[in-house]
Amino acid sequence: MFYNQPLANRFGTALISEIGSEKWTRIEMAVAWVRRSGTRHLEPSFKRFLGRGGFAQVTVGVDIENTSKEGLKDLLSLQANGNIETYIHHNEAEMTFHPKVYLLQNEKEACLIVGSNNLTEAGLFVNTEAGLQLDATMKDPLIQDARTALASWRDTSTGFAKRLDNTLLDDLVSLGYVFSETVSLSPLSRQK
Numbered sequence: 001m002f003y004n005q006p007l008a009n010r011f012g013t014a015l016i017s018e019i020g021s022e023k024w025t026r027i028e029m030a031v032a033w034v035r036r037s038g039t040r041h042l043e044p045s046f047k048r049f050l051g052r053g054g055f056a057q058v059t060v061g062v063d064i065e066n067t068s069k070e071g072l073k074d075l076l077s078l079q080a081n082g083n084i085e086t087y088i089h090h091n092e093a094e095m096t097f098h099p100k101v102y103l104l105q106n107e108k109e110a111c112l113i114v115g116s117n118n119l120t121e122a123g124l125f126v127n128t129e130a131g132l133q134l135d136a137t138m139k140d141p142l143i144q145d146a147r148t149a150l151a152s153w154r155d156t157s158t159g160f161a162k163r164l165d166n167t168l169l170d171d172l173v174s175l176g177y178v179f180s181e182t183v184s185l186s187p188l189s190r191q192k
Contacts, residue, residue, distance in 0.1 A: 016041060034075065068179060109135070110138050113133045
């Protein structure tokens with residue numbers, strides 16, 4: 001499937017449906033930005049997914065003042081519903097962490113979506129965005145390549161990824177990497 005938002009196939013609607021379906025047992029995501037505007041739409045389906053024993057791993061960037069404290073708090077709060085891990089990927093010497101990769105899987109099948117959609121309301125529903133979905137078996141080389149990339153972005157041994165907890169979130173706020181959505185941000189970040 002090709003996602004051509006907002007003209008057709010809004011990505012957020014499809015993602016909510018996929019997460020809420022009973023087909024998938026594992027979800028891996030990597031996005032540049034997360035905000036409460038996006039997490040509030042995904043929360044009900046994520047709670048159902050986690051409540052039935054699903055496992056999720058989400059890797060988020062904290063560059064360019066677009067990931068919010070509230071969005072990260074929402075991901076942390078989902079831990080009360082089941083097994084979800086959130087990682088922060090950041091490298092001071094590297095370019096911006098900017099992937100948007102979504103991989104839903106079970107023992108045999110996978111749904112890989114790569115596009116331009118962040119976990120923000122604008123990215124999920126409003127912005128002009130594009131994405132391509134590949135449905136394949138878990139043995140497909142593209143699925144294996146995606147799993148390798150997703151795992152590398154949350155690999156804490158590299159020093160670029162850290163598992164998110166409340167202490168890290170407080171540090172990200174105090175060091176100016178993450179802001180509250182109530183704080184006036186740059187014009188670029190307000191559009192996200």
